Amino acid sequence: MELIVVFAGLVGVILFFARPARQDRRRGPPPRSRPPAPTRASPAQSRPAAPQRAPLPTAPFSGRCHVIDGDTIVVRGVHVRLFGIDAPEMDQPYGQKAKWALVRLTKGLQVTVEPDGDPSYDRLVGRCTLPDGTDLSAMMVVEGMALDWAKYSGGIYRALEPEGARKRMWRVRAKHEGRFPPARDLAGATATRR
Numbered sequence: 001m002e003l004i005v006v007f008a009g010l011v012g013v014i015l016f017f018a019r020p021a022r023q024d025r026r027r028g029p030p031p032r033s034r035p036p037a038p039t040r041a042s043p044a045q046s047r048p049a050a051p052q053r054a055p056l057p058t059a060p061f062s063g064r065c066h067v068i069d070g071d072t073i074v075v076r077g078v079h080v081r082l083f084g085i086d087a088p089e090m091d092q093p094y095g096q097k098a099k100w101a102l103v104r105l106t107k108g109l110q111v112t113v114e115p116d117g118d119p120s121y122d123r124l125v126g127r128c129t130l131p132d133g134t135d136l137s138a139m140m141v142v143e144g145m146a147l148d149w150a151k152y153s154g155g156i157y158r159a160l161e162p163e164g165a166r167k168r169m170w171r172v173r174a175k176h177e178g179r180f181p182p183a184r185d186l187a188g189a190t191a192t193r194r
Helices: 002-020 095-106 136-140 171-176
Strands: 061-069 072-075 078-083 111-116 124-129
Touching: 061 078, 061 124, 072 111, 078 136, 095 136, 124 136
Parallel strands: 078 124
Antiparallel strands: 061 072, 061 111, 072 078, 111 124
């Protein structure tokens, strides 16, 4: 019996020293052979073609809309910026309220878009009206959910702004006046503007 235990111990010691050495885990995996270098193609062949955007419509069109924020809707797949107004961004005070005010105005109705002016951030700028002729930009200003942007509207909606709207939407007003505070990064430091 003792002989079997001694024999098993010797076999264990022999097997322990006979196994291949393990890689040191701190050094990482063993080096691999490099794959062959790819053949170089011309720059035009190596990059995929940029997707072609459909040209923005120039004739009036209508359809049901999907509201993105307080001054942007999508009609028949085209992003449309409401003419002459500026509403708070979604992450700013009153941004959510402005969006839902526009949803309430357009829910279930056909919106007619008359393109007007140059595109803004790949969005068509347009005068948007409801079937009864109601101007969506004017209604957003009347409800106090957007401000007239005189630089683009010529001031046609300014008289419709309720009292205190400019004070309440100070960030929108500051953007119009060119004194919007610089963005802050996550650490709270002021980011530099270019």
